[in-house]
Amino acid sequence: MNVAGLQGARRSPGALAGRGLRSPHFALGASSGSGRQPCSTSLTRKGHRNRKRVGAATELAASVTQSDGGAQEAGVLEVTNLEAEIDGKRILNGLNLRVNKGEVHAIMGQNGCGKSTFSKVLVGHPDYSVVGGSVGYKGSDLFALEPEERAHAGLFLSFQYPVEIPGVNNTDFLRLACNSRRKALGQPEFDPLEFYGHVAPILEELKIDSKFLNRNVNEGFSGGERKRNEVLQLAVLESDLAILDEIDSGLDIDALREVAEAVNKLKEKRKDMAVVLITHYQRLLDYLEVDFVHIMKKGKVVKTGGPELARELESEGYASIDLEFE
Numbered sequence: 001m002n003v004a005g006l007q008g009a010r011r012s013p014g015a016l017a018g019r020g021l022r023s024p025h026f027a028l029g030a031s032s033g034s035g036r037q038p039c040s041t042s043l044t045r046k047g048h049r050n051r052k053r054v055g056a057a058t059e060l061a062a063s064v065t066q067s068d069g070g071a072q073e074a075g076v077l078e079v080t081n082l083e084a085e086i087d088g089k090r091i092l093n094g095l096n097l098r099v100n101k102g103e104v105h106a107i108m109g110q111n112g113c114g115k116s117t118f119s120k121v122l123v124g125h126p127d128y129s130v131v132g133g134s135v136g137y138k139g140s141d142l143f144a145l146e147p148e149e150r151a152h153a154g155l156f157l158s159f160q161y162p163v164e165i166p167g168v169n170n171t172d173f174l175r176l177a178c179n180s181r182r183k184a185l186g187q188p189e190f191d192p193l194e195f196y197g198h199v200a201p202i203l204e205e206l207k208i209d210s211k212f213l214n215r216n217v218n219e220g221f222s223g224g225e226r227k228r229n230e231v232l233q234l235a236v237l238e239s240d241l242a243i244l245d246e247i248d249s250g251l252d253i254d255a256l257r258e259v260a261e262a263v264n265k266l267k268e269k270r271k272d273m274a275v276v277l278i279t280h281y282q283r284l285l286d287y288l289e290v291d292f293v294h295i296m297k298k299g300k301v302v303k304t305g306g307p308e309l310a311r312e313l314e315s316e317g318y319a320s321i322d323l324e325f326e
């Protein structure tokens with residue numbers, strides 16, 4: 001995370017551009033849990049640098065609403081034979097996944113199978129090279145968009161380890177992020193008062209303490225508070241596809257339930273929002289209703305089922321699943 005750039009943003013939004021961060025929304029929507037910042041000028045897909053843009057953020061956002069009722073409606077996310085590598089090491093090996101709007105998918109898999117890599121590739125982390133396959137997002141080529149544009153188009157990745165941004169007030173950060181997306185969508189930006197009108201009901205619905213707004217981003221936050229702050233960001237941004245990478249990690253039982261309830265509340269309100277949960281534990285699914293569970297192994301989805309698949313994993317472990325696919 002480019003802390004210096006974001007501190008500058010508190011004084012002046014323009015400072016973000018000067019420090020290589022074009023908006024805080026970029027930081028929110030297209031960052032990785034590694035704390036490294038995606039570079040807005042680099043594309044992860046070889047050969048895409050000069051590709052003609054097939055969809056600006058506005059067009060993409062519009063495409064979802066306009067495609068209602070179509071027999072062949074595109075999935076929010078259509079991943080086909082995706083292959084990606086880092087430093088020449090192949091991590092994703094022909095991953096396939098389709099997520100329709102409103103659906104909740106859980107991705108499970110042993111350590112190192114490529115779950116976080118998948119999420120980072122989607123948001124355009126520059127360390128990863130896409131070497132094969134395709135990803136459609138709302139019917140357009142995701143890789144034709146810069147990381148910042150992906151965020152503007154409604155793609156949100158929650159941090160696995162949300163970082164502190166000392167000196168940056170949460171309200172300022174959220175408002176700049178929100179306005180960055182609104183501007184890209186051609187919507188009027190919120191002034192501070194209007195933004196408070198936007199965020200106050202969200203806090204109430206998600207049962208998040210309004211003191212969160214006065215604090216600096218994640219500074220001194222407990223693990224549970226940080227994860228709730230991620231959900232707050234997601235709600236404020238009104239993203240269309242939320243990728244929640246281990247939103248349950250490091251949480252005690254009560255915090256886990258509270259975070260899951262916040263996601264549920266958000267889903268109730270925004271029924272079309274699609275969610276991809278990356279998790280190791282079935283217990284999250286006790287609180288969050290999922291439509292599909294996918295098991296990843298060696299960089300691809302090897303099995304898909306319903307919530308019962310997670311329960312089977314919990315009781316039998318991966319060995320039982322692996323046998324079917326060796």
Ligand SMILES: Nc1ncnc2c1ncn2[C@@H]1O[C@H](COP(=O)(O)OP(=O)(O)OP(=O)(O)O)[C@@H](O)[C@H]1O
Nearest residue numbers: 086087091109110111112113114115116117118127
């Ligand atoms: N920046 C990197 N440099 C080198 N190797 C990396 C890097 N990022 C990921 N990898 C490797 O890619 C593989 C997949 O990692 P990834 O974090 O995607 O797995 P994961 O399924 O999310 O694991 P976990 O469940 O432990 O979080 C691992 O072998 C990891 O060491």
